[in-house]
Amino acid sequence: xxxxxxxxxxxxxxxxxxxxxxxxxxxxxxxxxxxxxxxxxxxxxxxxxxxxxxxxxxxxxxxxxxxxxxxxxxxxxxxxxxxxxxxxxxxxxxxxxxxxxxxxxxxxxxxxxxxxxxxxxxxxxxxxxxxxxxxxxxxxxxxxxxxxxxxxxxxxxxxxxxxxxxxxxxxxxxxxxxxxxxxxxxxxxxxxxxxxxxxxxxxxxxxxxxxxxxxxxxxxxxxxxxxxxxxxxxxxxxxxxxxxxxxxxxxxxxxxxxxxxxxxxxxxxxxxxxxxxxxxxxxxxxxxxxxxxxxxxxxxxxxxxxxxxxxxxxxxxxxxxxxxxxxxxxx
Amino acid sequence: xxxxxxxxxxxxxxxxxxxxxxxxxxxxxxxxxxxxxxxxxxxxxxxxxxxxxxxxxxxxxxxxxxxxxxxxxxxxxxxxxxxxxxxxxxxxxxxxxxxxxxxxxxxxxxxxxxxxxxxxxxxxxxxxxxxxxxxxxxxxxxxxxxxxxxxxxxxxxxxxxxxxxxxxxxxxxxxxxxxxxxxxxxxxxxxxxxxxxxxxxxxxxxxxxxxxxxxxxxxxxxxxxxxxxxxxxxxxxxxxxxxxxxxxxxxxxxxxxxxxxxxxxxxxxxxxxxxxxxxxxxxxxxxxxxxxxxxxxxxxxxxxxxxxxxxxxxxxxxxxxxxxxxxxxxx
Numbered sequence: 001x002x003x004x005x006x007x008x009x010x011x012x013x014x015x016x017x018x019x020x021x022x023x024x025x026x027x028x029x030x031x032x033x034x035x036x037x038x039x040x041x042x043x044x045x046x047x048x049x050x051x052x053x054x055x056x057x058x059x060x061x062x063x064x065x066x067x068x069x070x071x072x073x074x075x076x077x078x079x080x081x082x083x084x085x086x087x088x089x090x091x092x093x094x095x096x097x098x099x100x101x102x103x104x105x106x107x108x109x110x111x112x113x114x115x116x117x118x119x120x121x122x123x124x125x126x127x128x129x130x131x132x133x134x135x136x137x138x139x140x141x142x143x144x145x146x147x148x149x150x151x152x153x154x155x156x157x158x159x160x161x162x163x164x165x166x167x168x169x170x171x172x173x174x175x176x177x178x179x180x181x182x183x184x185x186x187x188x189x190x191x192x193x194x195x196x197x198x199x200x201x202x203x204x205x206x207x208x209x210x211x212x213x214x215x216x217x218x219x220x221x222x223x224x225x226x227x228x229x230x231x232x233x234x235x236x237x238x239x240x241x242x243x244x245x246x247x248x249x250x251x252x253x254x255x256x257x258x259x260x261x262x263x264x265x266x267x268x269x270x271x272x273x274x275x276x277x278x279x280x281x282x283x284x285x286x287x288x289x290x291x292x293x294x295x296x297x298x299x300x301x302x303x304x305x306x307x308x309x310x311x312x313x314x315x316x317x318x319x320x321x322x323x324x325x326x327x328x329x330x331x
Numbered sequence: 332x333x334x335x336x337x338x339x340x341x342x343x344x345x346x347x348x349x350x351x352x353x354x355x356x357x358x359x360x361x362x363x364x365x366x367x368x369x370x371x372x373x374x375x376x377x378x379x380x381x382x383x384x385x386x387x388x389x390x391x392x393x394x395x396x397x398x399x400x401x402x403x404x405x406x407x408x409x410x411x412x413x414x415x416x417x418x419x420x421x422x423x424x425x426x427x428x429x430x431x432x433x434x435x436x437x438x439x440x441x442x443x444x445x446x447x448x449x450x451x452x453x454x455x456x457x458x459x460x461x462x463x464x465x466x467x468x469x470x471x472x473x474x475x476x477x478x479x480x481x482x483x484x485x486x487x488x489x490x491x492x493x494x495x496x497x498x499x500x501x502x503x504x505x506x507x508x509x510x511x512x513x514x515x516x517x518x519x520x521x522x523x524x525x526x527x528x529x530x531x532x533x534x535x536x537x538x539x540x541x542x543x544x545x546x547x548x549x550x551x552x553x554x555x556x557x558x559x560x561x562x563x564x565x566x567x568x569x570x571x572x573x574x575x576x577x578x579x580x581x582x583x584x585x586x587x588x589x590x591x592x593x594x595x596x597x598x599x600x601x602x603x604x605x606x607x608x609x610x611x612x613x614x615x616x617x618x619x620x621x622x623x624x625x626x627x628x629x630x631x632x633x634x635x636x637x638x639x640x641x642x643x644x645x646x647x648x649x650x651x652x653x654x655x656x657x658x659x660x661x662x
Contacts, residue, residue, distance in 0.1 A: 204581025216570035224603040239547035250524045250535025272555040
């Protein structure tokens with residue numbers, strides 16, 4: 001009988017310790033306590049509490065995240081543009097005509113201003129030239145190789161290590177609470193998928209992005225390939241984001257997170273649905289640890305969405321004060 | 332002590348009964364025993380046995396299914412076409428010009444031959460006219476309403492009850508073994524999503540299909556909508572299926588199931604990957620319980636894919652001999 005009582009006490013202690021540990025372990029340790037963090041945790045409690053009027057069944061707990069400037073950095077240029085630049089340089093010897101053709105000329109001369117002067121159209125041309133004429137498998141390999149070797153100019157770290165630690169914690173926290181997490185980005189879908197499962201835990205089928213046309217090819221030996229064409233299929237930015245969400249996901253999200261005017265319509269679409277909704281915007285306010293930019297930035301411009309977010313009571317994340325850490329420790 | 336021994340015996344009996352039940356319960360009761368059924372169960376055992384050289388990690392267990400003629404009937408016309416026809420009739424009073432315009436004229440006169448004479452282009456016109464100019468929410472509602480009221484001409488049952496019972500069992504069996512099941516259909520994505528979660532257990536984000544352009548709209552009151560445009564965005568058929576799989580799923584499937592030449596490239600793409608792969612084709616051989624058709628059918632033509640399937644050792648399902656039941660019991 002002594003033994004049984006002792007056993008019971010041991011079990012009791014184990015259970016109690018577990019409960020205390022569960023209660024005290026913070027799922028968002030890189031977020032400072034305050035209004036922002038509690039807006040997130042309160043929302044998650046509301047929608048996951050069975051029996052409450054705000055309960056949302058798990059299949060409808062769709063959370064969407066912009067990528068550039070929301071999950072990883074986007075300065076001094078979109079990382080995909082840095083990739084495109086490096087690819088164009090690699091391909092240049094095969095294209096002598098680029099030396100005198102905009103926007104290739106300024107790019108090959110390291111003239112960033114000249115490249116930006118070509119506007120969005122010029123950037124799209126560079127992306128098209130560096131993202132087509134190969135198989136999707138070869139392209140995925142070139143992305144993986146580039147991430148393994150290229151270094152960010154300011155931090156001298158691999159680009160895919162410049163992801164936001166608080167956001168990695170948030171993704172995991174939402175998934176632990178039955179959410180399905182999606183990326184909805186203006187970036188190229190084939191550029192994002194090769195690394196997002198490893199880095200964010202988001203599988204390829206939950207990555208929505210811009211895309212070019214691919215065509216199916218089959219060789220006499222039976223092997224098959226998809227060839228990337230220099231023709232835009234879908235631009236997943238601005239009003240394209242709700243369209244992309246509808247096309248790929250087919251449900252209106254209940255949780256959306258962005259950082260720029262390109263996310264405005266996604267945030268509008270998410271919050272216009274019935275029931276509990278949470279919209280968040282990262283305000284880049286930390287020039288020391290990352291960057292400070294908003295209304296006048298050519299990259300990641302946050303102007304209309306900031307006004308609308310403030311007017312509508314969306315949660316504005318102040319990077320400087322809300323985040324205890326910005327990046328994960330260097331590997 | 333007597334009590335404890337008795338309890339142990341009871342537990343033992345419960346465990347034993349459970350084990351026997353698990354061993355004898357057949358996950359595919361509507362499939363007759365034979366080569367087809369064992370090709371499926373052998374494949375699933377191979378890829379799920381941890382430690383074996385054929386083991387495939389769960390995230391890569393992607394299974395894709397055509398819809399028309401593979402998961403539900405497609406005779407005497409594609410069900411989506413029956414929906415489009417009924418929609419056009421409903422909308423006709425608002426479009427007097429249709430009375431003298433092909434392919435609307437034959438459709439409104441119940442002249443199926445005349446409609447089919449307009450070819451794929453004519454069918455696409457009918458689909459465009461009946462599938463655009465409304466919000467995605469309104470369209471989803473019209474699909475749901477139609478399914479609740481329309482009846483199939485031969486079976487006098489709701490269209491969404493004319494799904495194949497053996498395939499429902501197969502979907503559940505694959506999911507129970509860690510597969511992620513997707514529909515990859517030439518049908519319209521907005522036509523399929525409103526009911527596939529309920530009928531197949533496949534959520535909207537796992538439905539790949541053809542689509543039209545949608546545009547985002549926001550009213551001054553803050554409400555938002557996506558408006559369906561009469562412009563084709565993507566045709567998910569034939570060589571479009573591997574492209575659609577790449578675009579939406581981003582991984583090559585290991586398991587693909589179709590029934591017509593429109594599935595040929597999907598089957599080629601699936602089987603051309605490394606490691607274990609399974610490709611299956613339903614051969615409609617059962618005129619009594621369903622239909623018998625293949626090489627010369629205007630709908631669901633199975634010709635090249637049948638030859639190639641036989642030559643490559645793909646599994647050809649003979650509906651008449653392989654299926655114990657075709658449809659679920661009437662509700």
